Amino acid sequence: MSGRHPVRAGLIGLGMMGRHHARVLRAVDGVELVGVADPCGDPHGVAGGLPLVDDVDGLLRLGVDAVVVAVPTAYHEAVGLRLAEAGVHALVEKPVAHDGAAGCRLVEAFESRGLVGAVGHIERYNPALQSLRARLEAGDVGEVHQIATRRQGPFPARIADVGVVKDLATHDIDLTAWLVQSGFRSVFGQVAHKSGRPHEDLVAFSGRLEDGTVTSHLVNWLSPFKERLTVVTGSRGTFVADTLTADLTFYENGTVDTSWDAVAAFRGVSEGSMVRYALDKREPLLVEHEAFRDAVRGDGPSRVVTLREGLSPLRVAEAAIESATTGRPVDLSRDPAPASVVPA
Incomplete structure (x- = not known):
């Protein structure tokens, strides 16, 4: 410079x-x-x-x-x-x-x-998630089946004007769509108010992306510990990203041969090797x-x-709140977000 x-x-x-x-x-x-x-x-x-x-x-x-x-x-x-x-x-x-x-x-x-x-x-700037996205693009997990996130911790005194959905869950909504480059098609949510504040402090919601990936998200301000996990399960194994420590681990599907056909048909996957990647951990901020x-x-x-990309997670967050209010899933295809909200 x-x-x-x-x-x-x-x-x-x-x-x-x-x-x-x-x-x-x-x-x-x-x-x-x-x-x-x-x-x-x-x-x-x-x-x-x-x-x-x-x-x-x-x-x-x-x-x-x-x-x-x-x-x-x-x-x-x-x-x-x-x-x-x-x-x-x-x-x-x-x-x-x-x-x-x-x-x-x-x-x-x-x-x-x-x-x-x-x-x-x-x-998006966390080294664990940046590495994860590159590995998903390279096909390391095979076909992506499911993305699950957990973001839990105590209430931050700084927040007074929005609830946990818009403040915290928007992180998980954005990173989920960004990881696989596919927007949300539908969401179904449940919220709770447990601390006497005007906005929700707990949400559990599921979704389906446009590419068919199933998602689930657990977010709250009620836990006495901090947790920031993203789990991506695919046909070749599972990635676990911990964005608090910027660690990325891959659990490979094992291949265990058996001559018993009845067992082989129902065995599914088994444990294979586990790899924890060494990452350059620069501060995301x-x-x-x-x-x-x-x-x-x-x-x-x-x-x-x-800012345009920021509209999409906000729309999904509002849909999750709407779903929790009505008790019904929300089809986001009926009111699509503006174009180009999922970056290349």
Whole structure:
């Protein structure tokens, strides 16, 4: 990046996620964090010697090229539209917006002006899932039969405006469709409210992708431990990705010969060898910010998750909530998401 002007970046939202963005923005080559904003101040002391302003207009007065939006989901639309109006690129934390209509307005605002609009679906930058996707594309698991995810942990005090479906399950929805490059065709969900908060804190839902893959997802804010697992089962074996530790393990289907035909017919698969892959474990948030920097600069093929791509997991999340409310599965083909929501 030597010899080039750095991207002048701002950050709005200095909560739990904002403090991590501030740390990483300071570490990205070719990016200069020039100011931070939050109307509630700086609870984690991330500003240091940087200007601390109250709102997005204060950041704009600092002459920013790009802004990371880490405010509560309810404010994504208003902040994003103001940035687009000012001609400033944005990386918006997921979910892209509080509902699909707001998300569509954000997409139009950025695309119509030729601006980079990205959404922070950080799991796509996790080394375990990046390796898994490459191995699925290479056919290492054979035909994919099922994808199951578990994302459990205690309630994060930072969340007040959306429930566990839009805040957490959108990770699993996005990574599932991205891994096999196939969108959701249908979903059926159940939610629960166990902690006295206005939004759901537990969801279990199943789905079917356009390619026929069956999926299941268990997500909650009620567990006293953190779990982030993605299990992909195929005709040749099963991959298990732990995105907390960025570990990827493959359990191969064994081949056990038997001369007893009646047993052979019903045996199914058996245990084979197990391989744990050695991966280059770079911090996903850093890789995400590097991709955003490159997109802002126009350096090579874009590696960001676009705002348009962010519409699809939001739509599926809303369908899961709708299903839980009605007690019936939701056919997503009746209201398809905008084109190109599953990236190449």
